[in-house]
Amino acid sequence: MATSEVKTSDPGIDPATGEYRVLGQGQTFRSVTEKISRIVLTPHTPLGWFAFFGVGGAVAVMLLTAVTWLFLEGVGIWAITQPVAWGFAIINFVWWIGIGHAGTLISAILLLFKQGWRNSINRFAEAMTIFAVVCAGMFPLIHVGRPWLGYWLFPLPFTMTVWPQFRSPLLWDVFAVSTYATISVVFWYMGMIPDFGTLRDRSESKIGQYVYGILSMGWRGSTRHWMRYETSSLLLAGLATPLVLSVHTVISFDFAVAVLPGWHTTIFPPYFVAGAIYSGFAMVLTLAIPLRKWYHLEGLVTERHIDNMGKVMLATGFIVAYGYGMEVFMAWYSASHWEAFMMWNRMFGPMGWSYWVLVTCNLAIPLTTLWSRKLRTNITFMFLLSLVVNTGMWFERFVIVVTSLYRDFLPSSWGTYRATKWDYMTYVGTLGLFTALFMLFVRFLPMIPMNEIRMMLPGAKITPKVTAKAGD
Amino acid sequence: MPPREGTYGLLAEFDNPSDLVRAARQAREDGWRRMDCYTPYPVEEAAEAIGFHRNKVPLVTLVGGLMGLTAMFALETWVSVLAYPLNIGGRPTYSWPAFIVPAYEWTILWAGLSACFGMLALNGLPALYHPLFNAPNFRDGATTDKFFLCLEALDPKFDLLEGRAYLESFQPTSVVEVEY
Numbered sequence: 001m002a003t004s005e006v007k008t009s010d011p012g013i014d015p016a017t018g019e020y021r022v023l024g025q026g027q028t029f030r031s032v033t034e035k036i037s038r039i040v041l042t043p044h045t046p047l048g049w050f051a052f053f054g055v056g057g058a059v060a061v062m063l064l065t066a067v068t069w070l071f072l073e074g075v076g077i078w079a080i081t082q083p084v085a086w087g088f089a090i091i092n093f094v095w096w097i098g099i100g101h102a103g104t105l106i107s108a109i110l111l112l113f114k115q116g117w118r119n120s121i122n123r124f125a126e127a128m129t130i131f132a133v134v135c136a137g138m139f140p141l142i143h144v145g146r147p148w149l150g151y152w153l154f155p156l157p158f159t160m161t162v163w164p165q166f167r168s169p170l171l172w173d174v175f176a177v178s179t180y181a182t183i184s185v186v187f188w189y190m191g192m193i194p195d196f197g198t199l200r201d202r203s204e205s206k207i208g209q210y211v212y213g214i215l216s217m218g219w220r221g222s223t224r225h226w227m228r229y230e231t232s233s234l235l236l237a238g239l240a241t242p243l244v245l246s247v248h249t250v251i252s253f254d255f256a257v258a259v260l261p262g263w264h265t266t267i268f269p270p271y272f273v274a275g276a277i278y279s280g281f282a283m284v285l286t287l288a289i290p291l292r293k294w295y296h297l298e299g300l301v302t303e304r305h306i307d308n309m310g311k312v313m314l315a316t317g318f319i320v321a322y323g324y325g326m327e328v329f330m331a332w333y334s335a336s337h338w339e340a341f342m343m344w345n346r347m348f349g350p351m352g353w354s355y356w357v358l359v360t361c362n363l364a365i366p367l368t369t370l371w372s373r374k375l376r377t378n379i380t381f382m383f384l385l386s387l388v389v390n391t392g393m394w395f396e397r398f399v400i401v402v403t404s405l406y407r408d409f410l411p412s413s414w415g416t417y418r419a420t421k422w423d424y425m426t427y428v429g430t431l432g433l434f435t436a437l438f439m440l441f442v443r444f445l446p447m448i449p450m451n452e453i454r455m456m457l458p459g460a461k462i463t464p465k466v467t468a469k470a471g472d
Numbered sequence: 473m474p475p476r477e478g479t480y481g482l483l484a485e486f487d488n489p490s491d492l493v494r495a496a497r498q499a500r501e502d503g504w505r506r507m508d509c510y511t512p513y514p515v516e517e518a519a520e521a522i523g524f525h526r527n528k529v530p531l532v533t534l535v536g537g538l539m540g541l542t543a544m545f546a547l548e549t550w551v552s553v554l555a556y557p558l559n560i561g562g563r564p565t566y567s568w569p570a571f572i573v574p575a576y577e578w579t580i581l582w583a584g585l586s587a588c589f590g591m592l593a594l595n596g597l598p599a600l601y602h603p604l605f606n607a608p609n610f611r612d613g614a615t616t617d618k619f620f621l622c623l624e625a626l627d628p629k630f631d632l633l634e635g636r637a638y639l640e641s642f643q644p645t646s647v648v649e650v651e652y
Binding site: 028029030033155161162163164165166167168169171172175176178179182183186187190194197198200201202213214217218219220221222223224225226227228229230231232235236239240242243246250451452454455459460461462463 | 488489490493508509510511512513514515516517518519522524527529530533537544547548551552555556558560563567570571573574576577578580581583584585587588590591592594595597598599600601602604605610611612614615616617
């Protein structure tokens with residue numbers, strides 16, 4: 001797609017094709033392979049890695065403490081009570097699983113749309129999905145009060161002959177989230193099989209050869225294998241796409257099916273899905289920007305990637321803005337007294353500050369600045385912006401959960417919500433767990449899919465002519 | 473069962489995918505059938521060249537998905553109508569619209585697992601040992617930056633000397649004999 005208005009002297013444009021370069025110049029199959037596999041295979045772990053893993057691990061220990069105390073004392077140690085019976089646990093659940101959605105979007109939807117640039121970022125975005133789902137999935141389980149009876153959620157033939165109630169969105173959630181976790185792991189692992197083959201062949205240590213050899217399942221790059229593998233990847237992408245849309249839709253049903261003002265609305269499914277992708281891309285940026293710097297991957301995760309992710313955030317941010325706008329509009333247009341009060345209370349009530357944090361972080365800052373290509377390619381700005389959007393999206397869930405619940409129909413049953421230290425410890429603890437898991441991933445697994453990067457290199461072009469060989 | 477001793481085949485190494493595809497296409501035209509290409513990333517042209525056009529992964533996925541759909545819908549119906557009927561707001565016990573969501577999720581779950589494990593099974597993986605790993609240049613190249621064509625000894629046209637000369641005519645970097 002040669003565009004006349006773009007100057008060909010732009011170093012970001014490939015003069016041969018006139019297309020934007022996604023990867024940096026001058027890379028070969030071997031240089032790319034060595035660069036990515038060395039991060040995993042080097043015996044020297046960078047000191048910074050230990051610092052991050054140590055801090056993440058220590059914070060994860062705090063999570064362990066908070067959860068242990070929770071199991072001993074019960075959910076009463078959290079701030080949840082009537083009328084706010086869903087607090088941090090559900091906020092964090094929705095926030096984490098939303099973050100995970102960008103990973104699936106990048107790996108599945110952008111694959112179907114043949115967006116080659118995703119190849120550089122899809123592996124760690126998928127890893128982010130899995131670790132986010134780990135953090136998310138924990139919250140409903142520890143929220144049930146008696147987590148040792150968590151298996152009651154599943155339709156299992158146990159001695160009480162009690163079966164789950166399949167008309168409840170909460171049960172739909174069990175199947176949506178468990179399917180999502182399973183398919184994400186399968187997709188992620190399958191994507192790594194050929195790269196495990198590369199690591200097996202390049203590892204110099206016996207342990208590495210054994211471990212990666214077993215993980216690679218004996219992958220040898222046969223063309224027949226590759227074709228079945230490609231079919232399977234495409235099918236998984238095709239399956240993961242409706243799956244990711246359904247997961248956050250089902251989560252929004254948890255709210256929308258209730259009759260509570262602020263929850264009972266049909267805009268929720270698309271608004272939740274867009275919000276999930278919005279926050280997920282922010283998290284991809286939060287992770288990608290430091291990683292590309294520390295591991296010198298600027299040639300593989302280029303400014304072009306950051307720019308594209310900024311554009312996706314701009315688009316999804318506007319869908320989210322539409323959702324907020326529609327909520328306000330419907331509060332007025334429905335002519336429901338309760339809806340109107342809920343919206344007034346959400347904006348100007350005792351917890352009104354949280355609504356304005358949300359508006360500032362999700363709308364005011366990103367949707368005014370992301371228009372500028374200059375800012376979208378400013379790495380420091382994008383990193384800070386990603387933190388702002390992550391914060392804003394957490395507050396969105398806080399607003400939805402808490403400000404809808406604490407003042408509902410009957411003034412005599414109004415209450416308030418003030419999170420306890422255990423709430424904070426659990427939430428911050430999952431951030432530590434996520435960091436620790438992600439650092440393990442970066443150290444031991446290939447964080448950029450080598451086989452997919454090879455496909456994008458100029459050397460992968462099939463030319464009909466016989467290539468001249470030296471000495472011929 | 474193929475013989476497990478002697479020669480597995482002849483392995484030609486190429487520096488770039490174009491030469492590999494050309495060689496594979498020519499070999500197919502000259503009547504070779506038992507052969508395969510080995511590349512560090514999927515090369516669709518190579519699959520066409522050796523005459524591998526269709527695979528059964530989509531069928532396996534479809535069957536898996538339909539099984540998941542049927543299993544979950546049947547379970548929901550059995551639980552809600554027969555095993556443990558509950559009155560939820562006066563709705564019928566067989567409230568099929570509500571059953572769609574878990575059945576939909578299980579369709580995707582089973583289809584996805586079938587796509588992955590079906591692919592592995594059809595590929596004959598996991599297979600930690602393969603004769604090609606004996607070739608001295610295979611392990612450094614096939615998963616990094618080299619492109620291989622292997623003519624297998626099971627092909628009726630196979631002859632060690634003629635096959636080697638035939639492969640040499642494509643000007644590969646090297647031709648090696650691979651043993652079991």
